[in-house]
Amino acid sequence: MAEMWINMGPQHPMTHGLWNMRIKVDGETIVDSEPVIGYLHRGWERMVEDRNYPQIIPMADRLCYGSSFTWSHVYCMTVEKLMGIEVPERAKYIRAMSDELQRIGNHLMWLAAIGTDLGNLTMFLYATRDRELFLDMFQSLCGARMTYNFCRIGGVRNDSPPNWVRDLERTLDYFEKRLVEYDMLVDQSKLFRMRMEGLGYMSAKDAINVGLTGPVLRASGVKYDIRHNDPYEIYDELDWHMCTHDACDTWARYRVRMMEMKESVNIVREILKKMPKSGPIRVKPPRNAPAGTAMARMEDPRGESLMYLVGDGGSKPYRLSVRSPLFVILSASPKLINGYKIADVPSILGMLDVCMGETDR
């Protein structure tokens, strides 16, 4: 049969954002593919060179609206490294707690999206409804649902509101029961599993070499989580276990994300137990950063996020370079889908949790 190129995107239900997956098909089989990105390129790295350090925090939030706290967090960590600031203990706990809540919120958004991708609208409604609870928690913490502007160089903006712990524990208790329902809805659904099992195979060796990180890497059986192997903030004081899966396919990626949500609930509970009850939450940073370079990396919900900062002694960064996990994962997407059928593409690519804001920057 004649081979032909088709475009899935930039406007396509599969893409979740503006990008284009060019696919060469032979009948129904994918023989070659090429992702085309850049539709959302805003020149982020150039824009930040004209802004002073605190002004960049809300911009870092907008790298990805789904996990904005983690992005402003990694930015603040980088600047703190350059300025040589030590963050107060309580602020570290609040940051780690927000990270985990953000991880749950982000995974729920992914679950909603993958639900509609695979024809399970109930999943979409359930996940969106429960995500709203975590957005409510963020709203009571910092006033915004999605782009928080909450992290600060030297700490966090404000302490948790009254009754925060009570509300959070209620939310977690409720959410844990809901997770069991998700399992029944998806894990025990033959139809859903048929669309995931055995697709998008990537061995551990290849996954490392092509630069997969985060849940996608751990679904290939690699035991690496920056929270565990290169701990930042207070993660080395917590006792939790890493979620991995050995199946190396789309089903494994699904399972790892579901397990991570459950583990995040445990981490938040432990943080609430160990968090100092009072104390400073912020130190005052200097206006200018010294000349030099700094680098910080952390476990974003999607993988490894890293920022590399070059300061020239002034109040603005000379260069701020961002490693986006999705940027690298998308570059490897042809290796995931080549050889499979065209109907498998939404399942395989949806499981990567695509976010174009951080990919194109």
Add this chain to the structure above:
Amino acid sequence: MENDTYSVEQVKAKISQTFPADVVLDDGRTETRRLYMAADRSVLFNLCKFLKDELGFDHCSLVSGVDWCDKFQSVYHITSYSSNITLEIVVDLPHDEPEVDSVTPLWQGANWHERETFDMFGIVFKGHPNLKRLLLPEDYKFFPMRKDCAEGGQ
């Protein structure tokens, strides 16, 4: 994950033993699980090959460019999953001839990072399998992240 585990000191010793002249280790910065160095661009590929094959640095986190007006820098962040070390290699490139060997043949994860750096800075990565513009249109005439690139691309 059958790689051996090395400490930062062991990695330092092995690098300075193998590349005595062309790699300068930064001993002033003593963060845990981090290692900083500057390398000559002629040895970059061999250094990376040595890191990957002998020391188990199996993951390329980031390749980025910096424009210092009198020179370019390409900066590599490379991670070892077995030893839990992230190291930073800074390579100086002359401003009039920004060329360096590509590390994509070693780590496929560097592919788009090098393409993006070429796209934004015009740094040419020799040996890259597909070095063309990534985020910007293919007929773009200038390199917007260069410091001498004013508004409108003049």
